[in-house]
Amino acid sequence: MKRLAEKSLLTWAEHPKRKALIIRGARQVGKTWLVENCLAKQFERVVKIDLESQPQFHAAFAGELSPKAMLNAIEPYTERILPGQTLLFIDEIQACPRAITALRYFYEQLPELHVVAAGSMLEFALGEYSVPVGRVQYLHLSPMTFYEYLLAMGKNAAAEMTLEHPREHSQATVDALHEQLRDYFFIGGMPEAVATYRDTGSRLEAYDVQAQIVTSFRDDFAKYRPVVNSACLDAVFEAAAKSVGQQIIYTQLYAQATGKTNHKAFDLLCRAKLFSKICSATPSGLPLGHSQGKRFKAAMLDIGLMQHVCGLHPAMAVGNHDLMAIYRGQMAEQFVAQEMLAWHSESLYYWSRATKGSTAEVDYLAIHDGKIHPLEVKSGPAGRLRSLHRCLETYPNCEQGWVLQQGPYQELPEQALVFWPLYATAQLGNRQRLPL
Known part of the structure; x- marks a missing residue:
């Protein structure tokens, strides 16, 4: 591969x-x-x-x-x-x-x-x-990206299309690439799972490989230093996987441990590279880390392992064509975070603002050619993107917002929005980590 x-x-x-x-x-x-x-x-x-x-x-x-x-x-x-x-x-x-x-x-x-x-x-x-x-x-080294997965599956033309500008892609092409992405949602990018699916064509056999990998991760918990109770690590591991895309509150990860202990457990899982901590930031200028806030959410190492830990059986992949709806949209958010972290930067941020009587949140902040682009992962018309519009209004330096969805490429200049197909996530950044 x-x-x-x-x-x-x-x-x-x-x-x-x-x-x-x-x-x-x-x-x-x-x-x-x-x-x-x-x-x-x-x-x-x-x-x-x-x-x-x-x-x-x-x-x-x-x-x-x-x-x-x-x-x-x-x-x-x-x-x-x-x-x-x-x-x-x-x-x-x-x-x-x-x-x-x-x-x-x-x-x-x-x-x-x-x-x-x-x-x-x-x-x-x-x-x-x-x-x-x-x-x-x-x-x-990250798990295999969607591009690498397609190459491993022998779909070289499809792989190259994910790195082309999607402006000229027909609806048939968009649908075909999202069908491939649906498989990736469930197989993920762990090399052994990808190789098993490529060689056998069986989602169930790939699922068994994922089970073995998750077990090996849990077996490692006893080796973590400083030591945290394995039961706490196991509970936080599962809770964090099920909370991808949501704000993490330490006290809610494992009720039988203190927030401080859960904090330590989560930090150890991040150090083991099983999770990435995605902090809130103010998109007023670069670098984003200088305006890092206290709120944060998490992305898991691999989308295939996430679906396994969350209990999503491979049979769910059959006939489930709405990628944005799988596991309440959290699978799509995991995919975007995983691609952004693999291709573009070791740190990823999002925007969150809580005021009296209202809250606003934009899923991620992408950086391309020195400019910050608020990025939403969702389906639906532009009129439903209230948080994204508020972010653009609040920070004039953010000249254009991006929306990743399951439809074709579309520009709405009057709203300063560009809609991108989900499979093109690898293009939304500076590609600093993976050379082509």
Whole structure:
């Protein structure tokens, strides 16, 4: 399966002044596969050490952290490691925090050696053992985007259409692409689930894979540091999945724990990359993070896993053509957040205002060519977009509002609105994270 991050890996490998590369991302998004099946092809030999399943390699990082000393300790168990010819792949690096510290010395003393690291619980180790700024390079890997999913399913033409401007797309094209998107809503972008659906054509088998992935996430809860009761983590995990698109209130996530404990549990789930925290912000100028408010909502790692945790059986995909109505519209909001985070930015914001007697909220704030576009995800005519109109009236610097819906592309200049088909979400930003 083609992953767009492959291009970033090749760019890193060819750079004459490369640093050690750390691939970040949640469990089972394809970090190890990406290295072994894409990057490894560029080298004469690959030496992989797994610091979780091969603890004998911990000794290589226990003493002097010079590249020569470390390689001398590794090579008795592997083949020769030759700079310029060998890729040294350190997997599950979080199992040996000293190895994280060691990465800087490869850059400083042996930059000609290609060193890449990954790990399923890496974010917790990075929080405890900081790596000096400028000594390593990071690559974030998300689940497969809708574009990557279509490529994996052999629908290359459809994939390219999602990145074309939809102005010229016929109604038949719009409907066909949204039919493909309906499948993606239920299969999601976890590589194993996508591969299973591609190979078997069975939503049920993909659903079973999703169940295994969710179980593996829950099995990891006992490893989280600092420790939070597993029952609380499990409850917050499920409650947050069912609350996508809604304001999160800690005390309502798990009634048997305090708001403070739920807060800690949710933060740990975000650190594990299972959820992203989407904060409210004022769209008066950039960067949006400078005006970040206290209100926030969440997006889950993957839309397929979300539907599984929420109890949406694959049979619901058959004949359910209204994407905006599935699970009260929350699936559509999850899709948009997931695409925006994968393509455009590691941070996503929305607008919320509560005044006496009224509230207003715009689902997301998109940034394109230095301009802020309030973005709504919903069906219905423009007259029902009261919050979006209020946002545009309040912030004149927001010159145009965007609406993602299940219909064709449409411009309403008199209302400063543009309606985009939902499948075109990848186009609504600067595409900073995934190169084509």
